[in-house]
Amino acid sequence: MGKVTWVTNDRIPIGYDEQYRAAPTAEQHNALAHDIGHVVRTFCPMLWKSWKTMPKETKITVRSQLSTNYNLGHMDEDKFAYVNRLFSERYKQWKSNLHQWFEEFDDPQVALEEGCPKELEDRQDSWVWLCDHFTDPTYVNAKANKINREKKTILHHLGSRPFSYRMEARQKEGSKFPEIDVFGDVYVRPGNEFDTPRS
Structure with a gap:
């Protein structure tokens, strides 16, 4: 600046x-x-x-x-x-x-x-x-x-940037479910992803 x-x-x-x-x-x-x-x-x-x-x-x-x-x-x-x-x-x-x-x-x-x-x-x-x-x-x-x-198993690990910025970025990327994607970005650590639901 x-x-x-x-x-x-x-x-x-x-x-x-x-x-x-x-x-x-x-x-x-x-x-x-x-x-x-x-x-x-x-x-x-x-x-x-x-x-x-x-x-x-x-x-x-x-x-x-x-x-x-x-x-x-x-x-x-x-x-x-x-x-x-x-x-x-x-x-x-x-x-x-x-x-x-x-x-x-x-x-x-x-x-x-x-x-x-x-x-x-x-x-x-x-x-x-x-x-x-x-x-x-x-x-x-x-x-x-x-x-x-x-x-604890669920931790916030991506700093102080407001969620609204992350939501906007996900929407620009074409995400159909930005809320879910942002939750994954912020709380799910690489290698600790939840198991995908069985069909």
Whole structure:
């Protein structure tokens, strides 16, 4: 999006479609989600359990980084909720990635002293907080519960793109049963397809 902004010499308006409850097209949604992910990884302090629990002032500061490429003026309630949802998802994903990095170390103390990811080198306080958070019994138990949930036979495994985008794509492909096809795309993992009904 930065290249588009540079070429057009203007910031990009954030579109919103009430039917999708997201950007009007999958391409715009993906671009915005990507840019928000970049903002979270680059500028967002990692000092809270979730985006929801982050102080309002901090959220405003982090969101303002989007104004480099996007026009954040005149955002109505629906657009704000949509952008906020993307920030929440990207914050959660980044925190999960950092936890996976943390688990690469056998000793939490070694992770704390030597394992700070390069993205957080200028935000050491975030890495200190995360290391403490990842060893907190409450968080450890929550992770155990997540592992148990992952043992379920039907799992959503294709990211945050709204189902409506997938439905539209399937319809363009000529699917006669887009709802069934989208269910298969999202919940059925390759190799775990349901047996076809016997005639």
